[in-house]
């Protein structure tokens with residue numbers, strides 16, 4: 001049984017990955033998030049049978065739920081998409097320690113756990129897609145912990161891609177700029193005076209996701225959608241840190 005396993009599929013880019021991977025002749029789509037009702041909606045959107053795994057991936061029990069399901073059905077994972085993630089704006093006083101650690105639990109620990117588990121069910125030609133972010137391109141004060149989790153995903157994905165070459169499994173990190181999703185509903189603390197003045201340019205989720213799937217099929221190690229973000233990536237590599245910091249500061253409230 002060939003499946004697509006997608007975390008964070010109850011909204012935003014994860015939801016669109018599920019809808020677009022529906023075209024890939026898979027036997028099942030396994031979708032993971034906490035909001036089961038949202039995941040159930042995908043059954044009406046997709047012709048591929050959808051298996052709902054309602055799980056909180058910041059908790060060990062959530063990871064075990066996926067492990068149990070994999071053990072019980074022994075699928076071949078043709079596509080793994082790690083989309084579950086969240087971010088918060090603010091300085092170190094504005095974001096509680098609980099939220100800071102929760103970002104690390106979800107964006108880093110859960111992503112590594114799910115990837116590691118999935119690799120036991122993947123083979124030549126299969127694809128891993130990791131949701132990274134343009135915030136990984138350089139240090140970002142006031143989005144610091146979130147951006148640092150994405151810097152981890154960036155390095156981890158490049159390294160894993162190399163390790164998996166002999167097995168013929170590709171790893172594509174998707175590094176979008178701002179994307180119109182529910183991400184922004186939870187990202188801005190009421191008290192935060194450090195959020196961006198405006199989110200521009202703002203990309204459409206489907207645009208980012210369809211490019212990500214195309215790039216994953218080509219075996220690219222990174223998928224970057226939009227000229228602005230491509231420029232941002234180059235600047236992150238070649239411009240001095242003080243310059244990038246001043247550009248970012250100018251965009252904040």
Ligand SMILES: NC(=O)c1ccc[n+]([C@@H]2O[C@H](COP(=O)([O-])OP(=O)(O)OC[C@H]3O[C@@H](n4cnc5c(N)ncnc54)[C@H](OP(=O)(O)O)[C@@H]3O)[C@@H](O)[C@H]2O)c1
Nearest residue numbers: 008010011012013033034035057084085178179181182183
């Ligand atoms: N939007 C942007 O501007 C942007 C830019 C760059 C990168 N990204 C990254 O893209 C990925 C997808 O985000 P999005 O923009 O599509 O945002 P979104 O619409 O808020 O989607 C986030 C997904 O993560 C799931 N999730 C959150 N906490 C979870 C938990 N504890 N356990 C399991 N699932 C959890 C949510 O489902 P439940 O709430 O139902 O659990 C939801 O399905 C994230 O990794 C994000 O960091 C976003």
